Amino acid sequence: MRVLPPAEAVTAVLRNRWPEAQAAWPTVTVDRDAFLAHCRGILPADPEAALPVVAGLHVGDLYLAYACAVMGDPIAVRCFEARIFAEVGDVVRSIDADPDFGDEVRQIVRQRLLVGDDAGPRLLDYAGRGPLAVWVQIILVRAALTQRRQQGRAQQRLHDAGHLAPATADDPELDYLRVRYRVEFAAAFREACSHLPSRERAVLRLSVVNGLTIDVIGQVYGVHRATAARWLTRARALLFEETRRLLTASLGLSPSEFGSIARLVHSQLDVQISSLLRKPDL
Numbered sequence: 001m002r003v004l005p006p007a008e009a010v011t012a013v014l015r016n017r018w019p020e021a022q023a024a025w026p027t028v029t030v031d032r033d034a035f036l037a038h039c040r041g042i043l044p045a046d047p048e049a050a051l052p053v054v055a056g057l058h059v060g061d062l063y064l065a066y067a068c069a070v071m072g073d074p075i076a077v078r079c080f081e082a083r084i085f086a087e088v089g090d091v092v093r094s095i096d097a098d099p100d101f102g103d104e105v106r107q108i109v110r111q112r113l114l115v116g117d118d119a120g121p122r123l124l125d126y127a128g129r130g131p132l133a134v135w136v137q138i139i140l141v142r143a144a145l146t147q148r149r150q151q152g153r154a155q156q157r158l159h160d161a162g163h164l165a166p167a168t169a170d171d172p173e174l175d176y177l178r179v180r181y182r183v184e185f186a187a188a189f190r191e192a193c194s195h196l197p198s199r200e201r202a203v204l205r206l207s208v209v210n211g212l213t214i215d216v217i218g219q220v221y222g223v224h225r226a227t228a229a230r231w232l233t234r235a236r237a238l239l240f241e242e243t244r245r246l247l248t249a250s251l252g253l254s255p256s257e258f259g260s261i262a263r264l265v266h267s268q269l270d271v272q273i274s275s276l277l278r279k280p281d282l
Contacts, residue, residue, distance in 0.1 A: 006047030010054055014039055017059045024060025028067045028076045038066050042127045053129075061132035068114060069123035077114060085110065088137040094182075095144040105144045113139070184250050185243075185265075192242035193277070200235035205277040207232055239273070240265055 004012060014036045021035070039062060043050040064084070067076030085106075092102040112122045113136070126135055193201065206212045206220065218228035244265045 006051055010040070010043065010047050010050045011036075013051070013054045017054075017057070021059035021063040025064050025067070025076070025079055028064065028073060028079060030063060030067050030071065030073075034070075035063065035066055038062075038070065039128075057128040058131055059128065062126070062128040065123045065126045065128075065132060069116075069121040080114075081110075084133050084136055085113075088133050088140060091137050091140055092144045095141070095148065101144075101147070105140065105147050108147070109136075109140050109143050112143075185247055188246035188250060189239075189243050191246055192239055193273075195242055196235065196238060200231065200238060201277065203228070203231045204235045204239070204273050208273040209277050236269065240269060243269075 018032055018036065022030070022032075039054070039057065039059070042062075043053055064076055064080055067073040068080050089102070089106050092105050096102065114121055114123065116122050116124075122139070126132060196204075203217060206217050207214075212220070214225045214228045214232065217232070218225040221228065247265065
């Protein structure tokens with residue numbers, strides 16, 4: 001049996017996955033060759049790098065996105081509205097429960113995804129590396145957070161939601177996790193903080209809240225700065241691991257999902273310490 005060169009193998013895999021893409025949306029009609037050319041265009045240029053990517057593409061979601069963004073197919077647009085957009089649109093309520101705010105954000109995102117600007121519909125940016133619904137949900141969350149900032153209410157909302165750090169411009173996954181799990185995260189962090197030994201809690205307060213250096217903390221406790229540094233490192237490690245453990249358990253996550261939660265905990269650690277440890281009872 002002849003082993004195909006990587007470039008031919010990529011083409012072969014794409015052709016083999018065409019029926020799968022088509023079957024996902026049987027009422028939507030797309031030209032096969034044009035769609036496969038679109039898929040090749042979003043893959044890495046190096047065929048060897050493209051091979052593992054093409055095998056994992058969400059081709060059904062790509063099919064729908066292509067039909068909406070490139071063809072403007074009305075049936076595809078209705079499918080997208082009913083099966084994708086409507087199912088994730090309620091995530092905006094977790095940022096602002098005002099129905100008018102939700103309607104405004106959803107309309108902004110709908111316009112970007114399906115109409116766009118000079119660069120075309122934003123759905124063209126979907127690369128099929130994950131589910132389309134998750135991709136759209138992240139865009140909705142980021143749009144809602146941006147809208148809050150533009151209205152001058154974002155910082156107050158973040159404070160009320162548990163003193164979460166502002167959204168980052170370059171990490172939509174963390175933006176989504178902050179919003180989606182803000183209540184669970186705040187509860188897990190508070191409980192983890194209450195489990196810390198009193199010395200570790202005090203050292204964290206001195207460092208993060210009061211802004212004392214390791215040298216000064218060492219002087220406060222009458223120990224060498226290296227000892228103070230070890231205490232601070234241990235305190236952070238204990239708080240990090242306990243918060244991650246509690247949050248993972250409360251959300252019922254699988255081991256494969258630990259990484260994102262760990263990143264969330266790490267990104268929020270100092271913000272939560274500064275907020276919570278200002279209170280004298282903790």
